[in-house]
Amino acid sequence: MADNHNKKKTAAAGKILPAKNSKPTAKLAESNGDLRSYTIRDYRLEKPHFTTRQVRVGDDVHYEVESGDFATPAPPIRDSKYLSREQCIEIYRWMLLNRRMETALENLYKQGKVVGGVYFGLGQEGCSCASAYALGKDDWMGPMIRNQGALLVRGFRPADIMMQYMAKSGSPTGGRDTTSHFGDLKKRNVVAPISMLGDLIPVLTGVALGARLQGKNVAVMTWIGDGGQSTGVTYEGLNFAAVQNLGLVLVVENNLWAYSTPANMQFRIEDLAERAIGYGIPGVIVDGTDACQVYDACYEACERAHRGEGPTLIEAKMMRMKGHAIHDAAEYVPKPMFEYWKRRDPITRMEDYLITKKKWLTTEENEALIASVEQQLEAERELAVNSPMPTPESAAGGVYCEDGCHDIKPKYAMPESATIGGRESGSGPKRSESAVHLK
Numbered sequence: 001m002a003d004n005h006n007k008k009k010t011a012a013a014g015k016i017l018p019a020k021n022s023k024p025t026a027k028l029a030e031s032n033g034d035l036r037s038y039t040i041r042d043y044r045l046e047k048p049h050f051t052t053r054q055v056r057v058g059d060d061v062h063y064e065v066e067s068g069d070f071a072t073p074a075p076p077i078r079d080s081k082y083l084s085r086e087q088c089i090e091i092y093r094w095m096l097l098n099r100r101m102e103t104a105l106e107n108l109y110k111q112g113k114v115v116g117g118v119y120f121g122l123g124q125e126g127c128s129c130a131s132a133y134a135l136g137k138d139d140w141m142g143p144m145i146r147n148q149g150a151l152l153v154r155g156f157r158p159a160d161i162m163m164q165y166m167a168k169s170g171s172p173t174g175g176r177d178t179t180s181h182f183g184d185l186k187k188r189n190v191v192a193p194i195s196m197l198g199d200l201i202p203v204l205t206g207v208a209l210g211a212r213l214q215g216k217n218v219a220v221m222t223w224i225g226d227g228g229q230s231t232g233v234t235y236e237g238l239n240f241a242a243v244q245n246l247g248l249v250l251v252v253e254n255n256l257w258a259y260s261t262p263a264n265m266q267f268r269i270e271d272l273a274e275r276a277i278g279y280g281i282p283g284v285i286v287d288g289t290d291a292c293q294v295y296d297a298c299y300e301a302c303e304r305a306h307r308g309e310g311p312t313l314i315e316a317k318m319m320r321m322k323g324h325a326i327h328d329a330a331e332y333v334p335k336p337m338f339e340y341w342k343r344r345d346p347i348t349r350m351e352d353y354l355i356t357k358k359k360w361l362t363t364e365e366n367e368a369l370i371a372s373v374e375q376q377l378e379a380e381r382e383l384a385v386n387s388p389m390p391t392p393e394s395a396a397g398g399v400y401c402e403d404g405c406h407d408i409k410p411k412y413a414m415p416e417s418a419t420i421g422g423r424e425s426g427s428g429p430k431r432s433e434s435a436v437h438l439k
């Protein structure tokens with residue numbers, strides 16, 4: 001069926017289309033003027049390729065995977081163009097805190113203390129922490145369920161996240177919602193996750209537009225999965241950011257699975273970063289298990305956003321090392337994939353980089369750092385577990401609109417002029433037809 005589909009497309013468009021599993025047309029740099037070439041920056045030091053096939057035997061459906069070589073050792077971490085020794089160690093500490101906090105959450109769940117499920121970013125800590133680390137103070141982010149590391153980097157305490165999962169009164173939502181459904185519009189510039197995949201993209205783009213109307217170009221970062229990027233709203237939000245030159249930094253976390261759907265049953269192209277070509281914006285590929293690569297790509301995208309030059313699409317390739325959430329044992333994932341990516345553990349690789357390659361940490365300093373993370377987590381876990389549940393009387397608080405609860409104050413300045421597409425379009429109310437249409 002897939003082959004027929006391909007044939008039909010080739011005939012209809014009358015253009016050269018890539019054969020199955022070949023590199024997309026966009027990569028063919030030809031002198032022939034009929035063919036175009038585009039540039040996609042690829043930071044990776046290795047380019048793994050997996051093909052996952054669905055196999056049906058009677059009623060049983062399972063997946064088999066093919067790859068060049070599952071035994072290939074992990075490449076080294078790529079030196080960052082921007083990060084200092086201290087910053088690399090700081091990111092490494094955030095990654096450790098992210099991982100160990102999720103282990104603590106798993107234990108709290110098993111003790112029956114969590115209300116609802118638990119989501120994990122195992123194997124994705126490098127991406128989550130290093131990307132958020134690239135944001136400036138005035139920038140914004142809208143995390144998804146696997147970005148608990150980004151929440152830590154942005155200033156939430158592990159205790160906040162643990163209390164949220166346990167629906168405690170001291171949690172960011174005061175026990176009104178659980179998991180990662182919280183943000184902080186006042187201090188930390190964090191928009192709460194939206195469950196409908198892709199919807200954060202136009203919302204964050206709107207934040208950038210709002211800041212621009214107040215005279216400031218900010219970077220607004222959000223993340224979307226290999227599954228979620230297929231939604232229509234992803235296209236709409238990113239396209240709007242592109243035509244308006246708004247500073248969206250979209251990190252596509254390609255972790256090879258969307259629930260139990262393998263990536264190559266979700267899209268046909270090899271690299272999702274190539275979707276950037278269709279929006280007319282830069283597309284970048286990074287190894288999502290290499291925090292230095294992730295940081296460099298995100299830092300450059302944020303700088304571009306601050307200059308008012310528009311969005312960047314960054315594809316971070318990695319692997320979801322657990323099931324979708326705690327209820328999912330991920331039995332459908334072929335074991336060799338786990339073994340391959342286990343050797344690409346972002347924390348082990350960073351640890352090795354800091355101790356062996358750069359000699360920026362001694363073994364003793366590393367042990368002390370791990371001990372300090374454990375100590376911090378234990379104190380925060382105690383605090384979270386012993387904090388009270390909300391009182392029954394407080395249940396209706398914040399549910400109904402109270403006086404002033406919808407007042408939105410400009411964050412950067414009073415909007416003086418409408419700026420369209422990164423260009424000043426004069427001050428005062430807009431009367432031209434195009435300005436009316438914008439409203």
Ligand SMILES: Cc1ncc(C[n+]2csc(CCOP(=O)(O)OP(=O)(O)O)c2C)c(N)n1
Pocket residue numbers: 146195196197224225226227228229231253255257258259320324
């Ligand atoms: C529009 C929409 N469709 C379906 C869902 C249900 N859903 C929640 S998570 C998920 C899988 C997401 O996979 P992916 O985007 O690859 O992210 P990952 O979980 O791998 O990080 C689905 C289908 C949803 N929340 N929103």
Ligand SMILES: [Mg+2]
Pocket residue numbers: 225226227253254255256257258259320
């Ligand atoms: Mg996924």
